[in-house]
Amino acid sequence: MATMTSKSTMTKKKLINSISQEGGIHPNDVRHVIQAFLDKMTDCLSEGDRLEFRDFGVFEVVERKQKIGRNPKRADQPIIIPARNAVKFTPGKKMRKRIEIKDSRPKQNDVREKVVLKSK
Numbered sequence: 180m181a182t183m184t185s186k187s188t189m190t191k192k193k194l195i196n197s198i199s200q201e202g203g204i205h206p207n208d209v210r211h212v213i214q215a216f217l218d219k220m221t222d223c224l225s226e227g228d229r230l231e232f233r234d235f236g237v238f239e240v241v242e243r244k245q246k247i248g249r250n251p252k253r254a255d256q257p258i259i260i261p262a263r264n265a266v267k268f269t270p271g272k273k274m275r276k277r278i279e280i281k282d283s284r285p286k287q288n289d290v291r292e293k294v295v296l297k298s299k
Contacts, residue, residue, distance in 0.1 A: 234273035
């Protein structure tokens, strides 16, 4: 299992192989199911549907408003960035808890750590 420090990437191929080995299922069967799942998700999101997977999270399409950006080389000329649709993912409770447990060590700028250091 990957830790927060290793920063490894789980590709579709690695996922297929992992599920295949753990479940004793032929990789081609796993590949077909995963691809069908991803295709269905894409179809639903492109139609504007919201996908909710209890405890895992929610995928939904949100509209990003038009905004004005700047080119660092020519800061005097504003660039209009057009409005567009984007996919937003909000993690569910179980996923948030599992991620928080793995990253429970205090950060350097964490207020709680500063309080503890001052009280010593």
